[in-house]
Amino acid sequence: AQKITQTQPGMFVQEKEAVTLDCTYDTSDQSYGLFWYKQPSSGEMIFLIYQGSYDEQNATEGRYSLNFQKARKSANLVISASQLGDSAMYFCAMREGLLNRDDKIIFGKGTRLHILP
């Protein structure tokens, strides 16, 4: 079963609008971290934001915020006031604690975001 699910393969959003990228996850671990990365067309992977499973407040980093709903196992990325430079592929990833004595990192399949002028 997929541990990270990103249900939107592609999205088109008008410039300056807010956009929400969906991510749901599956884990039996109580301790885990959720990450979002951006991959522009140039190919590099850029870390955006992190949410820990024990964090009580939603993470924010500038225009990025993470809508963390633990009971629903969702960790959606919200980009406020989108810009043309936000056009990229976005990946959600999960890093579990060491309950199972391994330290794998699981990525979703990604959402390609297109910002329209």
Added chain:
Amino acid sequence: EAQVTQNPRYLITVTGKKLTVTCSQNMNHEYMSWYRQDPGLGLRQIYYSMNVEVTDKGDVPEGYKVSRKEKRNFPLILESPSPNQTSLYFCASSSTGGPYNEQFFGPGTRLTVL
């Protein structure tokens, strides 16, 4: 400058010809990892290492080998490459294992196996 470097950045090779992709980080990180990225599949972890001389399989280890003899280096070895290993490969590192640390990625290596 703190960074993860990979070499080569681009490689075209033929089936069966052994190759090594190097990865090095200068941040004294304990955890290092290799991923492959394929269209529609996202990133999939090949191998990871939690410290020197400690390596573990990720989700797609078949056809790959790794070693961690020094903390800074984590080479990926394809003993007998096949066309289905044509992919974009990323090396990444984080300060330690566990759920709290983001990874820093190298620039990627685009491999084509003919």
